[in-house]
Amino acid sequence: MIPELDYASQKEMVRALAAALARSAPVECVETHISWVLLAGRDAYKIKKALDLGFLDFRSRAARAHYCAEELRLNRRTAPDLYLEVVGLGGTPAAPAIATAPAFDYAVRMRRFERAQVLDALAAAGRLRPEHIDALAETVARFHAGTAAAGMDEDYGSPASIAAPVRQNFVQIAALLQAPTEREQLARCEDWAETSHAALAPIFAARRQAGFVRECHGDLHLGNVVLLDGRPTPFDCLEFDPALRWDDVMSDVAFLVMDLHTRGQPQLAARLLDRYLAATGDYAGLAVLDYYLAYRAMVRAKVELLSAGRPCPAATAYLHYAFALTQPRRGGIVITHGFSGSGKTTRTAALVEQLGALRLRSDLERKRLYGYAPLARPDAAAQERLYSRSAGLATYERLAELARTVLASGRIVIVDATFLRAAERQRFRDLARETAVGFAILDCVGPPELLKQRLEQRKRAAADASDADLAVLDRQLADHDPLLPDECALAVRADAAEPLANGLAPQADAKLRCLLGLKPPE
Template sequence: MASDRPDQADELAAFMAALSQALHATVVETHISWVLLDGTSAWKIKKPLKLAFLDATRLETRRQWCEDEVRLNRRLAPDLYLGVVPIHGARAHPNLTGQGPVVDYMVHMRQFPDDALLSHRMGPGQLDPALLDDWARDLARFHADAPAATVAARWGNPQSIEAGMQGVLDGLAAQEGVPQTALSGLRAWASEQARLLAPVWPVRQQLGRVVEAHGDLHLDNVLLWQGRITAFDCIEFDPALRWIDALSDVAFFAMDLVAHDREDLAWRFLNAYLDASGDHAGLPVLRHQLVYRALVRALVAKLRERQRRDQMAGGSMPRGPDYLALALRWVGVAAPVATPQLVITHGVSGSGKTVAAGLWSARHEAIRLRSDVERQRLFGAGAYTPEQTQRVYERLFYLADQALAAGWSVVVDATFLARAQRQRFQALAQAHRAPFQILHCEAPDAVLRQRIQHRLAQGRDASEADLAVLAHQQDTAEPLSQQELRHTLWSQTHQT
């Protein structure tokens, strides 16, 4: 605690008891806060602590942080954060009616059920995957609208990135039960990454990708609220943890989905974010940030484990995700990282390419590139001339080249009806020494037509191909050669 008075703990306990009685609320305690829940509202009070990473001992600091918390979190969850409420009177007899001096402040929020948290909705059928597409687009807009750090700022520079990684590794080294061989491997990998990425981080700053983001996007801070996924409880007490590369936010959320055994949702979300943001230039730093975020959660888990062990005097504790093992997997300490692969789809519109590509992406931790998305990014609506199509394939080739160079497998979701285009991408795979496959998709003509009409009627998909485009594709498609068929995977569907 933040005082030399031996009775402060008793005083604060009495304060919480009196306040919870006044609000008819139950108290939930976290490491740095108390949260009072009355069934309708949540009231969050910051503990007057002084820790290695924060100092909340001054009343004015706690007031400022409460105001910052409301301001910052209203960016993503405006209906959840209601304001800052002063607590008057004395700690032994607090009131919310304005009688007496202000003794503390609290953030007033709407209460939500526990099962609204995504950490409680990871089981099969508990979360509509389509909601993640909307969340990815919302997060991309949030990052695009957020203030960007200037190049002169220290946020996001190579020194601060390396210091953050070394800090979390030092923290893990001080914990019990962390294998030294694992730490040695992680330190060697981090050192090599610092060398390789030193010229990349300044470019990210120059591109405006270091922004005032959320900073703490794990599954306990993301919820289903009013029919949409959104986030709350961003970091307000330390700007350095909030002014970060936008892909660090994305990596945090995707990492935690993988840690909870939902690789399918993680890669769907990640690729939807890249579709929305177009930030494929960040792929060289993605693995670094996935590993960093996994290590952060591994350290948090170790600290909580020690705290609970002290409180429970050796009692059993539930085990959560093994974040350290996940970091080691991505680094290649326990086993070599899989060789990047290049897969292209093949088939006319409506044949199921996007679904098949998404499934392959989740199984192989692959970046999915969609011709329909890149077509709209380049030209807007209705761009299907031969010249425009050629430009789209040039863009896909460039992005696939960049992703493979960054060490990621790639699946390119496009029709690839021209043999020359298929051959060009096969040559790209050979240049990267990456295995190459064609994912052929087909469906009966009636199913193709029905899917296209349904997709156009809904108006939610990036594809604008209509029945005229389908007819042209069927008339001009160049079939797979015998040589191509040797490395072709087949996906057939007969249902809409």
């Protein structure tokens, strides 16, 4: 049996392996602080370094074998076509060979991909598209729904376990900052984190009890998502420390949202969060989101500072982002008004990005409330129950509850529903008054012929949660409450004949922002 390799001898072995692989294809070696990755032809071989870095210990052959197996298991949850197998490295350290026995070391064999297809590279090149974000939100939501939840006999996700790494970050960052203004910002962030943690402790515990602490990714930023076969695919899950991946699902999402924001993509950050929440319904998670956003920003600030060995612009940007989260924010309410097919959903999708808002769709929440998937098409009897008066009242009740939850997080909420009854509109106007936020009505109008045409197109596409058809539209046209004079003063008109995808015309956008108490966009 070949003795255990130390780091120096392992490094020589990797060079010898690269030379052996190069006989059949050019080889490129990519090195990180914990591994080497040999890129050879269509394959990539990831070898863990025989190091003890404090937060991980890969010095023994057994440990490297174990963590290679864990890396394969964990990453095949999201990237089964990327993570192929664990291979043994046999022969001798001077003349190593892949997949020969007995093995003196191990590697994870992966499918090679182009670095330009990683989402951080796409963002830097201006090629990260809304459709990528939508697919990523769906992927993460599906991943979180399918991964294991922490048991109550485990400490993962407890208030104490959440606080420990947050506090450690502040200690480590403080030792690396020099500028008085940055040290002051850090101190204020630390005070805010402590105060927030104390207030959120019961919520952390309740979310753990409810199953929101799961075996997540742990390092879910844009640099760990690749566009594989056209679909965003998370990879490089944290395998070496379970405590870093067994976390609240909102902490996983927060990393992506924070990363998009700090890369100058706030609109895509808003879109990602909106799509994720629409898919999962976890609006209650907004209560802890800012805490996790700040935590993830501090993690990246620490990484940048440790890498640079001194203060640097990237770390400062993360610190500024975290500090901004400590400042009070005021939300707002936008409700839509209009018949089916008038463009409410398309208009509000654009407003989510432009206002940094979150959207509640009656079509989705009605189906969620009654246990239907978004694209389910209930039979006639079920539809009669689903769209009964009592179901309608329950749906608007649920929308109001969720709107209150969004407002409590300091965010603008857009409620996408027909709002054809004055009483329904008044309820949300009262909520705005109660919570002291701005209120606006997005009045979507259009000729009946155009609305009917759109409903027919939507029915054929079968890609939307709405079940509205021509019969529904006819009933709406025959029986509705027009906007009252005082409501008209709060309304922003959006004509269905105008382009939908770009949001509102400048004059309408200015009025909407004024009603919400927002500054004009820069």
